Amino acid sequence: MAKVLVLYASLTGSTEIMAETISDSIKANNHDVDFKSFDLDPIDAKEMVNYDGILLGSYSWDDDIPFEVEDFYQDMDDLDLTGKLVGTFGSCDSYYDIYGPALDTLASKSEERNATVYSEKLKIELEPDDQEIEHCEKFAEGFLQQLTT
Structure with a gap:
């Protein structure tokens, strides 16, 4: 059983919905989750x-x-994340010139600190719909698959 941290910042509640879905999916796959904001x-x-x-x-x-x-x-500058798998997810807005820069920035910092960064950065336009909620579940399952192999 893997121990996973789901840590998020949400302004409108959209990223929180994603975080809850991802956390629930990890729990449903019998892994230990700490859920924090x-x-x-x-x-x-x-x-x-x-x-x-x-x-x-x-x-x-x-x-x-x-x-x-x-x-x-x-x-995070003081950390060595060797052997850790880090993934990023969040609500984004295509109105801006760069789509989802916070996720890219967090992934880059994790990589600089020697973490393995999960290949998919899950970016959802504004609030997730039912199909995107399913995508969040699949994202969590893919993350767990890489984590446990």
């Missing part, structure tokens, strides 16, 4: 080393990571 659950980036897999969710607007993720992101 950047806003509500104090977490130190150093805690990432306690997990086999880490799923970082964030909304993405303009050009970078949201303010509530900034400190955590900077604290």
Whole structure:
């Protein structure tokens, strides 16, 4: 059984819906999940080393990571995530010039810290519909497959 952290920032609730779906899918596959929000659950980036897999969710607007993720992101500089699988997901808005930059930024930082980054960055336009909820479940299953093989 793998131990997975699902940590997210959500402004409108869309990324939270995704995080809940992903977390539920991981639990349904009999893995241990810690479900946390950047806003509500104090977490130190150093805690990432306690997990086999880490799923970082964030909304993405303009050009970078949201303010509530900034400190955590900077604290990642001190980590060695060798042997950890990190995935990113979130709600994005195609109105902006760059689509989902926060997810790309978090994935790049994880890679710099020697994590293995899950190949799919799950980007959903605004609020997920039923089909996209199913995609979130498949995303979680694919992540678990890579994590446990």
